Amino acid sequence: MTVAAFLGATVAVQALFLGLDLADRHATRGTRYDGERLRPQSLAFLLVVIAAFFAIQAAGFAFVPRVDALVAWVRERVARGIPAMPAPRGWRLAILATGLFYMAGFVDYAWHRWFSHNRWFWFTHESHHLPTQVFVGMPGLGVRPFAVLTVVPLVAFTAALTYGILRLLGRPMWEWTVFQIPLLLASTLLVTSHSSFMRRGWLAHDVLRRLALTTPQEHVLHHTTDLRGNYGNFTTLWDRLFGTYLDPRLAEHRDKRYGLAYDQDFLGAITAGAVRLPPSWRKRFQLDRYLNIER
Numbered sequence: 001m002t003v004a005a006f007l008g009a010t011v012a013v014q015a016l017f018l019g020l021d022l023a024d025r026h027a028t029r030g031t032r033y034d035g036e037r038l039r040p041q042s043l044a045f046l047l048v049v050i051a052a053f054f055a056i057q058a059a060g061f062a063f064v065p066r067v068d069a070l071v072a073w074v075r076e077r078v079a080r081g082i083p084a085m086p087a088p089r090g091w092r093l094a095i096l097a098t099g100l101f102y103m104a105g106f107v108d109y110a111w112h113r114w115f116s117h118n119r120w121f122w123f124t125h126e127s128h129h130l131p132t133q134v135f136v137g138m139p140g141l142g143v144r145p146f147a148v149l150t151v152v153p154l155v156a157f158t159a160a161l162t163y164g165i166l167r168l169l170g171r172p173m174w175e176w177t178v179f180q181i182p183l184l185l186a187s188t189l190l191v192t193s194h195s196s197f198m199r200r201g202w203l204a205h206d207v208l209r210r211l212a213l214t215t216p217q218e219h220v221l222h223h224t225t226d227l228r229g230n231y232g233n234f235t236t237l238w239d240r241l242f243g244t245y246l247d248p249r250l251a252e253h254r255d256k257r258y259g260l261a262y263d264q265d266f267l268g269a270i271t272a273g274a275v276r277l278p279p280s281w282r283k284r285f286q287l288d289r290y291l292n293i294e295r
Helices: 003-027 040-062 067-078 091-116 148-169 176-192 203-209 216-223 237-242 266-270 279-284
Strands: none
Touching (some): 003 067, 003 176, 040 148, 040 266, 067 148, 067 176, 091 176
């Protein structure tokens, strides 16, 4: 799979679940806001925020290497002098890709828990936890202004760990194509774990949880105002091993409030609270529909 095809597949997955989530929100619109209608200017404002968040996200990725180049750069430094080999096929590729997926899950868990949720770096992740409605179309969920600060370390550390282990074991230094399957699966789960459409039933949850793959019901608990856990964005394996797993089937984990536990808005979330939207804007654009803000 070429890099263009890989990126195209990730975009297609996000577009698919964006459409499903928007359809789900339309179908359930009567159950929210006591029937209050969304004003046209409020929708326009949300679209402007999404565009602004996307511009910041795109600008960040413009200054870093492509994923294949990043993996190659790491390989050259970890396995200097050892040539890259073509990726294995068949069951060997399946085993290697599975191992890489859960290894990447460890890097993701550690980075998410101890960097993104660290008080010194919380400003890089705050916008992601801002919305009180968790679905793919919300600013901060579908598009993430500071995503580059998560994606690049995830790929780099996973590649370094992988090539380091392969070198210690005397195994071939495979090309970056072996990373495509686990990265594509991880990027898909990053989308589905935030999907309101996928939370409508429990069948997918019951299947995915048996493989320790993060389900929408599990990850939405990570977005509550009071619970701390389920840090794995695409696998719950490490949450289970480190004691931070939250079971969505438990009664005490139901009917929770989502978003931040303090007053914040879209502008404040990308400026570390230094600048916030004026009260008149908050009221005019109905931001209390999506954020936990003071009225």
